[in-house]
Structure formats: structure tokens, C-alpha cells
Amino acid sequence: MNASSTDRLPVVVIGAGPIGLAAAAHLVERGLEPLVLEAGPAAGSAVREWAHVRLFSTWGELVDPAAEKLLAPTGWARPDAAAYPTGGDWAEHYLQPLADVLGDKVRYGARVTGVARAGRDRVVDADRDEQPFTVHIETSDGREERLTARAVIDASGTWSTPSPLGADGLPALGEKAAAYRVAYRVPDLADPAVRARYAGRRTAVVGSGASAFTALALLADLAADAPGTHAEWVLRRGIGANTFGGGEADQLPARGALGLRARAAVEAGHASAVTGFRTRAVERDGDRLVLVAEDGRRTDPVDEVIVLTGLRPDLSFLSELRLGLDDRLQAPTALAPLIDPNVHSCGTVYPHGVTELSHPEQGVYLVGMKSYGRAPTFLALTGYEQVRSVTAALAGDQEAAERVELTLPETGVCGGAGLFDEQEQSDGGCCATPATPTTLQISTSRGC
Known part of the structure; x- marks a missing residue:
């Protein structure tokens, strides 16, 4: 297939989340044809799975400029930016x-199962760059x-x-067998069935990032209504000055407040910390x-385990591509090197675009x-700048693609060499506070 016929093909975007x-939107603005493939039944299917969680970022930081231009003619108005x-x-x-x-540029129920060069596996060099991509999908009704x-x-x-419970990055021995008592998400305690699962029970919360803080804060709130509710907070490292993040010094105020809520949960006795604990196995002790x-x-012994x-x-599904x-x-x-969590926070990441991607x-x-x-503390603003640069390059505007400008808020939560000495610190979000009322009118969870 020659270059001109390839150029008439769509750009496939995998995922109808905020960045996809x-x-x-940027492709449309550039006059290119996108085709968004979303495995779920609606836009933001993954985001909807943590619908109960409040983001650290404000509305002003969560709306992409090109997307807003598309929405404006429909009468859409950006919610309160603050x-x-x-x-x-x-x-x-x-x-x-x-x-x-x-519209029809987004296709739901289309799970991508493979991406390759047409007629070329990853070994073949001949005419490779001249071939289009083939994207294999499985539809919600089982068709390929x-x-x-x-x-x-x-x-x-x-x-x-x-990520699993095991400290070596693999499932701990017995983790799969105990799956009925192990969760990997921040619980939605507004759901009566979920609330009953943790009320009056002891729960091990494994992790030291914002998602773990969220779970600790939620369980502490639950303890006020359900005596006997207690969290065993399992950390792979010790507790130090940075354990609870930047507090009032964090330029993402909601995240700073979350760390303070987690600290309060420990100080009030609703959670007890188990430090330097690298999990190898999960064993049964009766029930x-x-x-x-x-x-x-x-x-x-605990009744439940939350792995964060x-x-x-x-x-x-990218195994046939040369990444x-x-x-x-x-x-x-x-x-x-620009996002290494041993060195950088989400506020010290050097601006980047198509060259680094x-x-x-x-x-x-x-x-x-x-x-x-596996690096943490990603912000939606970062993703919006990434796709602006990438789509400019795809449109042949190299000058715009290389003109990457982005200023992000500094944070005391994730900054400084040596703070991230293991992956459990990352929860992959730019937000985190449960969406239950607090005196700060913000809540606790993950996001972007």
C-alpha cells in the first residue's frame, strides 16, 4: 500500500477515556479521521468504575482545550473551574x-486484542514502515x-x-485462592453490600500511595458508625516525614488533605501500621x-484485604510491534528518565511530547x-499535552509537535529522590479522596 492511500486511513485511538x-478531538481539529475503540459500553468505562472517588484536580484542569471547542457549539458549558x-x-x-x-468516530464494545503491521510480524523488515497497521478487535457479541x-x-x-499483593511483583502464595476476600480497588462504602463487607471487621490495607490513604480514611469514617471496624495498614517501608505526603504544602490541596486524613485515622487508632512488611504469602486462619x-x-488475622x-x-496486545x-x-x-519516581513528582516532570513518546x-x-x-502521579494535563503534540506530528506540523509547554503544580506528596523506593507508592492517579462529605468539601480517590 502506498503512502497516499495509507494517509486516507483513520488513526485508531484505543480507549474512550479522557486522554483517548x-x-x-485534536485529530478532528487537525483534519484527520479518528476511530476510537472502547472495550466498555460507554465513554470513560474505566473512570465509571471509580465513580465514587473525587479527583485531586479541579474541573479547570480536567477539560482539554480541543475537546472544549468541539463541545461549545452544542451549548455545553464547563462546570465550575474551581x-x-x-x-x-x-x-x-x-x-x-x-x-x-x-458520534460514529467512537465505537463501543470493541476490545483490541492485537496490533501489528499488515502482513509483517515483528521480525520482518521488508517494506515495514510502508505498511498500514492492522488492529484486531473482539466485539461485545463475540465477533472478531x-x-x-x-x-x-x-x-x-x-x-x-x-499490581498484585506479592512484594516481588508476582501474586503472593495463596493470593489467588483467597480472591473472595481480596479487593484491588478503593471500596465504595455508599453501596450497602460493600459497606456490609467491611463494617465491624478488620481489613488489611496494603500500599502507601493516595489510594491507600483513601481506603484508610473511608474505613476510619466507617468505624464511627460500625464499632470494631479497623484497618491494618501494611507498608513495605517505614513511616517517615514524607509518608503522609505534603499536607498543607501540597499545591494540589485535595491530595494534601487526603494525607492528613490518613494520618488522623492512624492517630485516632482506627488504623495500625505494620511497617517493613513485604508480603510473601496469604494463609487461612479459620475464616x-x-x-x-x-x-x-x-x-x-483479618477478615478482608485491600491491595493498592x-x-x-x-x-x-502490542507484542507484534517494535516498542x-x-x-x-x-x-x-x-x-x-523524565518520570522516574525516585527523582520526579508530577510537578517536576519535564515537559514532553512526540519526541519522548x-x-x-x-x-x-x-x-x-x-x-x-509503572510510574505514578500522572496528571490529565500531561496527557492532554501529549496528544496535542502527537496529533500535530501526525498532521505533519513538526514545529507545533516539538513546541511542548506545560506547567504542573508542585507536590509534597511525590517529590524528592528516594521517596519512591517501591512500586506500592504508585496508584496511577492524579486524584484521590472518597466522595463522602468532609469539612474541606473534598473527598478521597484516584484519577487524573
């Missing part, structure tokens, strides 16, 4: 209206299809692949569970949370 839909939406608010009042404007694309923007995120550490220590040890990218990924973070090679395989880009691999 922003990519589509307000903090929940995930549900974000999906209902921004993501779904944006997808509706894009193969689509053709001029380029692929993977904005599928990391929500579907939470309860016990976590066993690498050094042989054992937790007190970070997220990781699903790279399985350049960092060995540690699984992020694009040129981007990895490119791979040996021309025309394929990982953007949004997926571009960060």
Missing part, C-alpha cells in the same frame, strides 16, 4: 458528552474483526491491570486471613497513564 477522547468532580461527574458531564459529539489504520494511539490506561512476610513475620500497590500497563520501553518502568525509553515502530504511540508504565 482528547486525542480524537470544583473537584468525582469520577462519575467527569464521565457524565464531560466524557460522555464529548463522545456523543464525536480486523481494521486498518494509518497510525495507532494507545490510550487504554492501566486500570485493568492492578480469616493472615499475611506472611518475606522475613517470616505474620499479621494479626499500583497499576501496570497491559502490553500483551522501545524502559526495562524498569515499562514506559517509552526517552520518557522514562516515539518508538522504533513509527506511527504508534502510548499516551496517557499507559505512557507512564
